[in-house]
Amino acid sequence: MSIKVNENYKNLAQNYLFKTIAEKVSAYTQANPDKKIIRLGIGDVTLPLTPSVIEAMHKAVDEMGHQETFKGYGSEAGYDFAIDAVRNHYEKSGVILKKNEVFISDGAKSDCGNITDIFGDNEILIPDPVYPVYLDSNVMCGRKVQFIAANQENGFLPLPDAIEKKSYIIYICSPNNPTGAVYNKEQLKQWVDFANESESVIIFDSAYEAFIHGDYPHSIFEIEGSRTCAIEICSLSKTAGFTGTRMGWTIVPEELVCSGTALNPMWNRRQSTKFNGTAYIIQRGGQAALSEEGFKECQENIAYYMENAKLIASALDEKGIWYTGGISSPYIWLKCPNNMSSWEFFDYLLNELQIVGTPGCGFGPQGEGYFRLTSFGSREATLEAIERMKKGL
C-alpha cells in the first residue's frame, strides 16, 4: 500500500511551455557559445522599478529595522493603505470597491491557480489561445475544460452567442495574453449578461489593463451587472515591473453568490487559511506604484515598451507578415510565414536569427501556426532583433 498521488497531474501537457523553450535555448547556446541570442519570448519586463517604488520600499525596510515601526504578520487580505491604493486606482475608471472586496496577493498567477479552491466540480470555459495557467490549474484538480475558440474570424475575441446556456466558470483575459485582443464595453456586456442568465462566474484577468490604449474597459466592474457574476484578478507585474517583486490582487464583490453561498467570505476564508499576506515592504512599493506620481512613472515605462512594439510591428509590415496586438498589450501575435507550424518557426528564428519567441501552440490548439513576440526587451535588443528579421525573414 502506498500513498495515492493526485492522478490529475498525469493529464497535464508534458512540459510547461516555457520549460521547453528554455531547454531548446540552452541546447542551442551550448552548441553555439559564440552566437548572441535575443530574447523576445517570455513575458518578463526588463526596465527597473521606478524611483517612487524604490523610495517607498527603502523607507519600509528602515521601518522594519526599528522596534517602534517593525511589522510582523499583517492582515492576510493586505494592509489598509494597499487596499485603498487599489480602490483609488479603480475609482479612476469609475469603479467603486468596498474595503473587504479587495484581497492583496503576491501576484496574479497564484490567485489564478488558487481561485479553483472555492469552486466545486464545474465545467470550465477557457479561451483558446490564452495564458496557460487557467487550463493547467483546472486540469490539476480534475475539472472538465472546454475551449472557446479565438481566431482571426472573431478577431481573437470570442463571444457567448453560440455557447449552450448552462453554468460555467468562464475565464476572460483582456487585454489577452498572447493575442493582445481587448474586449470593448458592448462585448464584455454580452459576457456579463450571459453569465448572469446562466448563473456562471467570470474570472476576469486584467493583468495588462495598464497597457490599454483607447476606449476599452480596464476592469470588468465597469460593466453593469458584473458585481453579481465576476471576480477580477490583477497584478502589478507588467504595470509596474513587479515580476520579481510580487504584488497583485483579487476582487470578489459582496453580491457574488453561487448556490446560495457568497463567494467573498469564502475567498477570505481561503486566503486566511492558506496565505499569510504579502510582505509589508512590497505592499508599500505597490502603494507607491499606484500613487499619482508613481503611476506616471509606470506609464513612462509602458510607453517605452509600446515603442518597442511599434518597431517590431513595422518590421513585420515591411516583410508582409500578418500580425495583431501591440497596441493595447505588450504582445505581438503573428501568423508564422510560409505556413510554418509554431515550433517550426520557433526553431527557424532560434537557429537562423538567434531570436527567441514563444510558439503560439503553447497557448492552446488555436494558437498553432501563430507566434508571440514581446516588446519587453531593451530598445537596443529590439532594434537588433528587427534588423535580423528584416534581413532573414
Ligand SMILES: Cc1ncc(COP(=O)(O)O)c(C=O)c1O
Ligand atoms: C494573463 C496573465 N495573467 C497573470 C499573469 C501572472 O502575473 P503575476 O506575475 O502577477 O503572477 C501573467 C503573467 O505573464 C499573465 O500573462
